[in-house]
Amino acid sequence: MKLHLRNLILVAAVALCGWRVVADPTVPSVGPDEALHRLKSGNERFAQCKVSTGKPVAARRAQTAKDQHPFAIILGCSDSRTAPEIIFDQSIGDIFVIRNAGNLVDDHALGSIEYAIEHLGVRLVVVLGHERCGAVTAALAGDTAPGHVQALVRDIQPAVQAVKGKPGDATHLAVAENARLMAKEIREKATLGDLANEVRILSAVYDLDTGKVEWATE
DSSP states (O other): OOHHHHHHHHHHHHHHHHHHHHOOSSSSSOOHHHHHHHHHHHHHHHHHHOOOOOOOOOOHHHSSOOOOSSSSSEEEEEOOOOOOOOOOOOOOOSSSEOTTTTOOHHHHHHHHHHHHHHHHHOOEEEEEEEEEEEHHHHHOOOOOOSSSSHHHHHHHHHHHHHHTOSSSSSSHHHHHHEEEEEEHHHHHOOOOOOGGGGGEEEEEEEETTTTEEEEEEO
16 A cells, blocks of 8 residues: 555656646747747738738647747737737737736736746747827826726826826827836846846837837837
């Protein structure tokens, strides 16, 4: 009986170790520069072409059913017009997406980012804001809002205050600044350990009219 129990423990330990080998890749899926190139090329296709090349198909679903190897993390807004997979002309399994109104960083977003970097090998993180963002517009209107929308307004206020009085369209400036501040927050708060130097973190703004993504300088 003791021998049988010892064997079961050994089998469980081997299985767990095997899972960790699969779940904790020692190399990135692709490097950050290649990942950024794929996003830029995909957005160019989306903005210029009538037909998507990244449209999900049954074969791609089958390829990714057992595991995933996304090449980029996108923290984007929940706005129904801003789905990253579509904007960057990608398919199932290509992008690890986190979305909330205002593309804000919280503990859940940080945990998701840390997981994708450590366990899925992703080395590029993009915070994607967009023109005419409702959450940013609400924050520009005042520092209070009803219900839980107040939490969104509160967390966007630093961007609103940072661009206050600057020349240009207030909403555009606040959207870009909010994305920049969220990227900065990820750099400062994400627990990446030895992988920190391998990861590139950027911000960008999506134009609802042209379909193009404008990339911020780091």
